[in-house]
Amino acid sequence: MTAIPQERRLVTAVPGPRSLELQARREAVVAAGVASTLPVFAARAGGGILEDVDGNRLIDFGSGIAVTTVGASAEAVVRRATAQLADFTHTCFMVTPYEGYVEVCEKLAELTPGDHAKKSALFNSGAEAVENAVKIARSWTKRQAVVVFDHAYHGRTNLTMALTAKNMPYKNGFGPFAPEIYRVPVAYGYRWPTGPENCGAEASAQAIDQITKQIGAENVAAIIIEPVLGEGGFIEPAKGFLPALARFAKDHGIVFVADEIQSGFCRTGQWFASEDEGLVPDLVTTAKGIAGGLPLAAVTGRAEIMDAAHASGLGGTYGGNPVACAAALGAIETMRELDLVARARRIEEIMKGRLSAMSEKYDVIGDVRGRGAMIAIELVKDRGTKEPDPATTGALAKACHAEGLLVLTCGTYGNVLRFLPPLVIGEDLLNEGLDVLESALAALPGAS
Template identity: 60%
Template sequence: MTAVQTLAGGPHLEQIRRLVTEVPGPRSRELAARRSAALPAGLASAAPVYAAAAGGGVLVDVDGNSFIDLGSGIAVTTVGNSAPRVVERASRQLEKFTHTCFLATPYEPYIEVAEALNRLTPGDHEKRTALFNTGSEALENAVKYARAATGRPAVVTFDHAFHGRTLLTMSMTAKNQPYKSTFGPFAPEVYRAPMAYPYRWPSGAEHATNEAFAQFELLVDSQVGADNVACVVVEPIQGEGGFIVPADGFLRKVADFCRARGILVVADEVQTGIARTGAWFACEHEGLVPDLITSAKGLAGGLPLAAVTGRADVMDAAHAGGIGGTYSGNPASCEAALGVLETIEAEGLLTRAQLIGDFMVRELRDIAAQTPVIGEVRGRGAMIAAELVIPGSRTPNREAVAQITRFCQLHGVLTLSAGTYGNVLRFLPPLSISDALLADAFAVLRDAFAAL
């Protein structure tokens, strides 16, 4: 084994940006060649390097290059990769048993995770939680619960939404490329309303709340029929859509409207939940108490686990045996999730998320003052984005995102893109990242913008 292959992961890695080969290096290129012969072309990756170890705020590739990680595996390793409490609890569980299927022979860690989520999600009403494997599964099952509880078929989602890649969640997703193209026909009874997207609202941000709500109201009452709508599904901050924070007051108006008509509100917190925005759940920033909340990504520190948490009467509406899955609530994943929740509380990561976000916003706004390519900086907590435009306009600038992403990769920083138009840089650093690493990463980002 090479020295790189024997690297310990987690926080024991040296927390430094360091390039020892070109990017990608020879070992990554070798793996890319093997990949092209073994994997289908539709499986694309954002970075051209292959991981060997990760932890704290860095990812080390198979060539020994150490990159600053500003993506967290798309908001998954929020507490850091291979975080000690996560590793310890999952490892201990793996020594006991790896699987029984909770539907066949249940176990305590599943119940512990459910109890924790019932406690942490907004609202003091009686709650229930069911566990699944992925965010898509959680959304599918949230809709099943809503339909069972209301006896209604229709689902309303929003422009710029992303909810998953299964048939129903792909139908609920707004963006065609790359998520929906060639994969239809899609699931019926899914309807889409405008999102109050302040930066791109046609008549100006100040009109976004009232005008978007008026169109939503018209859709539900006049086109679909409120009596046909089981639930409205919304991301409190739209993730893949470009970290869109809805115009102030819009979500509250939607929630009030839904309650008046017996429509359930489902908050898709797959990307925004579990401390990412400086609160346990992003809907807390809006003062919302949804009927159902879905969580996944950051929940189990990199192991597959998702959840639906909701009102007891809604969650109890599905018949016995109607909900489940072979691997849902895997015991090692449950223990990992308990490690994640312990880490957030013990290390004060809600506060840390806000501090990281404050730093990123200051840096990005300072860069924006020096270049007209940044149209808007937005987000909450450690979930911040910059929307890039053609200077002098609001025309999306996808090419600038590609250039900056490539520059950062070549200089040891891993970033992600997003947005309906592919013109948004999004930043999701692990909350375990050091101030020094974060400052170093944004120094590289400044150079990237200067190099445009």
């Protein structure tokens, strides 16, 4: 495995000529509905760098949407996955099982919040994990209704599109959607009418009131929420909101599901974002950072709930693939050996310090938020009205891309720039990336 120099380098325009050639080939054979943030074709990646086919090296503030938490070519991931490839690629766990699947489930039981007996089932993607969490909750409770929240994102399958809040690009034209899905307010402090100091109590009261009056708590199988909302804008629910919902769920026999697909595995400066307010979810869904870039997902939860589904009611041909399981064990090994929880906290310290200073200079930054290496800025046209500014957000991302910094946008209003650097990124690269961002901000029309 060749180490990639950890330095930004631009030898062509971004995208370069080779990437443009590949883009032309892509357009002829790849469905138009599969879009890309930046049409730069990757050749190698590792640490905090993505190298394209033209030899440009970009600083990676995206991690493949929070997937390559341990880097895109972590030694332990490559070593373990390679060894497994040499033994066998697949048998199907539902036909003849193998130790790696069991070992991953043991690690999940150890790492997820709570000291109760836990079991897991492994799948391929985050959406598949969420969909199976709903199946399990319905089996356990014998109820049908599922409660989700404003600004939520839970996937692109038919059921998880129904759970997802945002229409474009995720739902538009793809209905009808699965029934018995109900949406209630979330504690979005920056945009709460009476201010962030009142948000947690008021939003939880509103959500519980709507559940009680419009659905009936006795009809609810599951409440599903991201402890830090990802695609919706890196929204941290105001303090008190999540514990109030969890208490309500417990009091009414509702399965409380934490969707930790984007926020899990050290990303927020804790193994799981739920830990921040001492939450112990009944079920936790994971994917993304779990396996260092290989497709793997899981539902982990209270043993008695996980066992509610009948034999052969859960599974899938590729679920818990042995190579992906080996990669997951390598990713967890890396997280522990490098103490990536502490690394995420250090990234937060650097990023929030720099971004807060930028917000004092540039009025377009309405809010700086997030935890660990899951940080965002929300861009607005006016700080008083908080009118979203998606056009400037897109322009800022494009300017960063041109200078060799890969960033992603998100948010219900398309006005959030999110930062998900690999937790193994060097501090010099992290600061250089922030320098690129600040230069792009300074170049905006009307920048102060």
